[in-house]
Amino acid sequence: MAKVELKSISKVYEGNVRAVDNANIVVEDKEFVVLVGPSGCGKSTTLRMVAGLEDITEGELLIDGEKMNDVPPKDRNIAMVFQNYALYPHMSVYENMAFGLRIKKVPKAEIDKRVHEAARILDIEKFLDRKPKALSGGQRQRVAVGRAIVRNPKVFLFDEPLSNLDAKLRVQMRAELSDLHLRLNATMIYVTHDQVEAMTMANKIVVMKDGKVQQIGSPLFLYNHPINKFVAGFIGSPPMNFLTVKVLDDGGSIILDEGSFKIKADTVHVDYLKKFVGKEVFFGIRPEDLAYSKAAAANAMTVKVTVVEPLGADIHLWLTTDTQPLVARTEPHHAFKVGDTAVFIPRMEKARYFDKETELAIIPSPDA
Numbered sequence: 001m002a003k004v005e006l007k008s009i010s011k012v013y014e015g016n017v018r019a020v021d022n023a024n025i026v027v028e029d030k031e032f033v034v035l036v037g038p039s040g041c042g043k044s045t046t047l048r049m050v051a052g053l054e055d056i057t058e059g060e061l062l063i064d065g066e067k068m069n070d071v072p073p074k075d076r077n078i079a080m081v082f083q084n085y086a087l088y089p090h091m092s093v094y095e096n097m098a099f100g101l102r103i104k105k106v107p108k109a110e111i112d113k114r115v116h117e118a119a120r121i122l123d124i125e126k127f128l129d130r131k132p133k134a135l136s137g138g139q140r141q142r143v144a145v146g147r148a149i150v151r152n153p154k155v156f157l158f159d160e161p162l163s164n165l166d167a168k169l170r171v172q173m174r175a176e177l178s179d180l181h182l183r184l185n186a187t188m189i190y191v192t193h194d195q196v197e198a199m200t201m202a203n204k205i206v207v208m209k210d211g212k213v214q215q216i217g218s219p220l221f222l223y224n225h226p227i228n229k230f231v232a233g234f235i236g237s238p239p240m241n242f243l244t245v246k247v248l249d250d251g252g253s254i255i256l257d258e259g260s261f262k263i264k265a266d267t268v269h270v271d272y273l274k275k276f277v278g279k280e281v282f283f284g285i286r287p288e289d290l291a292y293s294k295a296a297a298a299n300a301m302t303v304k305v306t307v308v309e310p311l312g313a314d315i316h317l318w319l320t321t322d323t324q325p326l327v328a329r330t331e332p333h334h335a336f337k338v339g340d341t342a343v344f345i346p347r348m349e350k351a352r353y354f355d356k357e358t359e360l361a362i363i364p365s366p367d368a
Contacts, residue, residue: 002064002077002154002187003029004050009059011045011211019045021211022059027155027189027204032181034190036198037208037234043191044159046208050189051080051157063154079148080157083164085140087132087147093119094128097147111150118149121183122176138169145177149184158190162197174200195235199223207231225366229282229359232352238287238316240352241326245283247276256283260322263299266348272363273353281362284352287316287329290344297345305340317342 004027011020020042027033035043048054050061052073061068068076087096094115101111119125122142132140141161148156158177162170178201181188192198198205199219207214207222207230215227219235226232232240245256254265254273265273273281293300303326307318310332317328317336328344336342353362 003027003062004155004187004189005060005062006046006050007060007062009046009049009061010057011042011049011054012057018211020049023208023213025206025213025216027187030185030187032178032188032190032201032203033206034192034198034202034204035206035208036192036195037214039193040210041208042211043193043206043208047080047157047159047189047191050155051078052076053080077154078157079151079153079155080159081141081144081148081161083160085132085144085164087140087143089132092129092131093124093135093143093146096132096143097150100147100151114150114152115146118146121149121180122146137165138173141165141173142176145180154187156184156186156188158188160192161190162192163194170197177201196237199235205235207234209234221365225361226352227361227365229284229354229361232284232354232361236286238327238329240284240286241290242354243283243285243321243324243326244280244356246280247273247278249274249277258283258301258321258324261301263301263346263348266351268349269351269353269363276353276355276362280356282354282356282359284354285326285346286350287327289347289350290326290328290330291347292328292330292334293343293345296343299345299348300343301346302341302343305336305338305342308336308338319344 006023006025009020009023010018012018023046035046037043045054049056056069097115097118098111119128122145124139124142124146127135127139162173165173174197202219205219205222206216209230215222215231222231222235226235243258245258248255248257254270256263256265303319303321305317306320309316315330315332317330319326319328355362
């Protein structure tokens with residue numbers, strides 16, 4: 001397979017519109033890297049530059065150490081799977097999978113071997129004689145993946161391949177693509193706006209916003225150590241809560257004043273927060289780190305329930321302080337009604353803090 005390096009890559013359109021701005025990304029050999037971010041963040045443009053479908057305005061693209069900026073897509077030894085499958089409707093599944101190999105004049109016996117092997121891996125052997133219109137969305141997606149597999153590429157590229165599937169099938173296909181990565185031992189770059197896909201599939205996640213790379217790391221590292229408020233709010237479902245609080249010094253302890261309640265910062269965080277005494281910061285706490293309490297206690301937050309979402313395994317509660325909304329995830333045996341007053345105690349060792357002006361994390365990541 002291959003190592004892919006993006007060195008200060010930028011894409012600038014007419015009018016000085018920078019769709020991708022100085023992206024530095026390394027995809028190691030055999031890694032499954034997911035580019036994730038909201039619509040318009042530049043992730044698909046980045047993937048298309050790797051594929052050769054978009055010209056690179058600035059920077060260098062290397063595959064196995066070889067510069068690829070001016071190499072035509074057909075000579076990059078990559079395979080791309082698109083959102084809309086891009087199958088030929090008049091061809092059978094077999095013909096769709098074999099088409100690229102026939103164009104390259106691969107011997108017929110070798111084509112047959114590769115197509116049947118890919119079909120076996122993807123469990124679509126029984127569909128080889130069918131036309132795409134006779135297949136379900138999930139089956140068509142397997143055919144599109146199979147067409148990529150038969151080429152034995154150095155790099156697989158996926159551009160939001162599951163977004164047209166229903167929720168249940170997306171979950172199934174996520175597992176199948178992760179399994180496929182392990183079986184092929186392949187280098188894969190995958191684009192999605194769905195952070196759940198990113199968290200469940202990636203070895204490494206690249207979070208993008210407004211054309212810029214925000215943070216790169218393993219799913220759990222980004223979840224636990226977001227570099228800024230955007231990453232903290234994007235990674236995780238439901239997203240992290242952010243409350244504006246004022247930092248107060250209480251004789252060596254740090255108190256966070258929300259207005260309707262005051263809570264005490266964990267001792268581990270005190271030294272980082274001292275420089276913000278007298279200022280407002282964003283206090284970040286994940287929904288699962290809000291513990292329900294039947295009675296008032298130290299560090300209690302008294303809130304009102306505005307929406308109850310029972311999900312079977314747990315309950316998502318939409319809450320509000322006197323002025324600020326937040327979400328809690330709690331056990332299903334608790335009975336809540338809209339309008340109830342409830343008490344939650346944040347696990348303060350799990351709290352994250354962000355500078356209100358820069359939105360950067362106040363507590364540095366372990367590798368910083």
